[in-house]
Amino acid sequence: MTLIYRSLHPTFAAEVSGVDLRGAHDAGLLEEIRRGMDRYAVLVFRQQPLSDTDQLEFAQRFDGTLHSKTGAAVLGGNRFGNEALTDISNVDERGALLKAGDRRRAYALGNRLWHTDASFQDPPGRYSLLSARVLPPADADTEFADTRAAYDALGEEHKAQLEGLHVHHSIAHSRQTLGFVFSQAEHDKLPGAVHALVRTIPGSGRRALYLAAHASRIVEWPVPEGRLLLGELMEHATQPQFVYRHRWQPHDLVIWDNRATMHRATRFDDAHHRRELRRVTTLDLQPQGSA
Numbered sequence: 001m002t003l004i005y006r007s008l009h010p011t012f013a014a015e016v017s018g019v020d021l022r023g024a025h026d027a028g029l030l031e032e033i034r035r036g037m038d039r040y041a042v043l044v045f046r047q048q049p050l051s052d053t054d055q056l057e058f059a060q061r062f063d064g065t066l067h068s069k070t071g072a073a074v075l076g077g078n079r080f081g082n083e084a085l086t087d088i089s090n091v092d093e094r095g096a097l098l099k100a101g102d103r104r105r106a107y108a109l110g111n112r113l114w115h116t117d118a119s120f121q122d123p124p125g126r127y128s129l130l131s132a133r134v135l136p137p138a139d140a141d142t143e144f145a146d147t148r149a150a151y152d153a154l155g156e157e158h159k160a161q162l163e164g165l166h167v168h169h170s171i172a173h174s175r176q177t178l179g180f181v182f183s184q185a186e187h188d189k190l191p192g193a194v195h196a197l198v199r200t201i202p203g204s205g206r207r208a209l210y211l212a213a214h215a216s217r218i219v220e221w222p223v224p225e226g227r228l229l230l231g232e233l234m235e236h237a238t239q240p241q242f243v244y245r246h247r248w249q250p251h252d253l254v255i256w257d258n259r260a261t262m263h264r265a266t267r268f269d270d271a272h273h274r275r276e277l278r279r280v281t282t283l284d285l286q287p288q289g290s291a
């Protein structure tokens, strides 16, 4: 089987055709898609009518282990009864629109901040696979930023300054910037995690900024200097030349590499229209002894 790639942006993101992912079992084919991920970091597959089981099984075949400790999974119940399947929607367990003041809605609004999935956990998320089930009539897009191209565009002196720095990522930190307050018990369940600020992605050898709204401080620096650096890098990495905006169609499956990108949801009229997607994220397990 030959995959056909159509580039969607000058530095990353491609639409892939020629494959039905429900039938993608062949090791060579799965490896070819992984190579596509190393090259493009975001792959868009149209017309993939996946059930929840299809989506979970494909993610498992694609990357082996699934993340079941994303923020929503740790904080609250899962309406699908499977913590590896994340509910990316604005509806409750009965399918009714969440009210403006609902805590689940307030929590979900955090997806509108630039982030990478589960960076506040160790291990964090590697690939995320997001499947569109119900879409509102007006655009409710997702934006992606290429943090490899953003790293490459930094000057040599700037790159040298970032060497060896580590970042503390905390979901309490990012949610708190929107006024969402974690209880002490929630803080205790989600203490955050520390990761290198610049990562090398093994499959491509490319370096990428590992940033997110969850990034609360630079471990090696005083808090104010660290936050200023993080703010400056977030601004740099999300300039228009590094951003691809995905306009969803029903049955799209989009896969992104959380090590090489950030993403955010864009605003839509969530008080009046349903938007339901399902996400499966894989675990970014590091080989023993690697940095």
Ligand code: OGA
Residues within 6 Å of the ligand: 088, 111, 117, 128, 130, 140, 141, 142, 143, 263, 264, 265, 266, 277, 279
């Ligand atoms: C996610 C996410 C953005 C969106 O699924 O991880 O951030 O547009 N989604 O729903």
Ligand code: MN
Residues within 6 Å of the ligand: 111, 115, 116, 117, 263
């Ligand atoms: Mn996300």
